[in-house]
Amino acid sequence: MFKVTRAPRVVVSNHSVGSVLVSQGAQDEVIVDFDVGQPGYHECSAVQSDNLVTARCRSGRGEFWPIIMTGPRADVSVKVPRVVEGLELSCRFGAVSARGVQGPIGAETLTGEIRLNECEGGFIDARAKAGTITLENVNARVWARISAGSISYSGCPLPGESWFRTRVGNVELTLLGDLNQAIEASTRVGEVKIDPAFGATQVRSEPYAVGRRVFFTVGSGANRLFAETRTGSIWIRGGTKA
Numbered sequence: 001m002f003k004v005t006r007a008p009r010v011v012v013s014n015h016s017v018g019s020v021l022v023s024q025g026a027q028d029e030v031i032v033d034f035d036v037g038q039p040g041y042h043e044c045s046a047v048q049s050d051n052l053v054t055a056r057c058r059s060g061r062g063e064f065w066p067i068i069m070t071g072p073r074a075d076v077s078v079k080v081p082r083v084v085e086g087l088e089l090s091c092r093f094g095a096v097s098a099r100g101v102q103g104p105i106g107a108e109t110l111t112g113e114i115r116l117n118e119c120e121g122g123f124i125d126a127r128a129k130a131g132t133i134t135l136e137n138v139n140a141r142v143w144a145r146i147s148a149g150s151i152s153y154s155g156c157p158l159p160g161e162s163w164f165r166t167r168v169g170n171v172e173l174t175l176l177g178d179l180n181q182a183i184e185a186s187t188r189v190g191e192v193k194i195d196p197a198f199g200a201t202q203v204r205s206e207p208y209a210v211g212r213r214v215f216f217t218v219g220s221g222a223n224r225l226f227a228e229t230r231t232g233s234i235w236i237r238g239g240t241k242a
Contacts, residue, residue: 002030002048007103009051009085015058016042016074017093019112024100025079038072051085095131105140122158132169139177150232157181161224170232180219185227185234187211195237 002008008030014020018035025031032046032055046055057074075094080087084103089096096107097115107114108127113134116124120139128146135144138155142162150169156177164171170190175181175198183200185192188211194200200216218238227234 002032002046002053004028004030004051004053004081006051007081007083007085008053009088010078010080011052011054011088012076012078013056013090014074014076014094015056015092017059017072018057018074018076018091019094020089020091020096021075021077022087022089022098022101023077023079024082027081029079030081031079033077035075035077036072037074041072042074044074044076120155157223157225159223161226163226163228165226165228166232167229168231169229171227171229171234173227173234173236175218175225175236175238178219179238180222181225182215182217182221182223183225183227183236184213184215185236186213187229187232187234189231190229190233192234193236195235198236198238 010030012020030053034044034057036042042057042059044057055076055078057076082102084101086103087101087105089107091109091112093111095113096109098105098119099117101119103121104123105119106125110129112131114126114128115134116138118137124140124142126133126144128149130148132149133144133146133151135153141158141160144151144164146166148168149166151164151166152172153164154174188208190211192212192214199218203216206213
């Protein structure tokens, strides 16, 4: 357990087979827990330097087991205050998740799921090579990118520019609250579907051979939002912010 006197910056990396899980805890402390499947196999550490808490875990005997996704597992769980200066979360072979955190978040995995629930802040950067990205009730400016996998988002994008991009997979967006977005949605192979009740205006479409690019506006269009997939479909709908 690490005591903090203000919103902390927390960096967590797991280079073993396993997950990174962040949840809300007490306002004045950061708690790091390593759940290792085989004691002595992993190298784990957690240290504090002023406002920064860093937790790391990796396999101690080469990379053979992580590559084939078997062998001893290590999961890293961290409890943080509701408000953070920043979270930087990375995982090689497993899921990255956070719930109930306010502040900038960077989340990255090579193979696995990124799941953020009830988070908000100025900027959220979610990146994966293969798996899924799921952002539920997330109110932030978002960049979500994945090479092979789908993206699902619900929330209110904050002012600025937001991106949701995959090469192979679907993009599903539920945009909440009072929106002022100029939206561009494109797929090379697939469909773009917009909820008729969404209130889209200034709609125009450019066809591809088996896909299309759609431009439309919601509200004043002062902010920009891009949804893109090469192979897959895009669904965009509206809702009421909780």
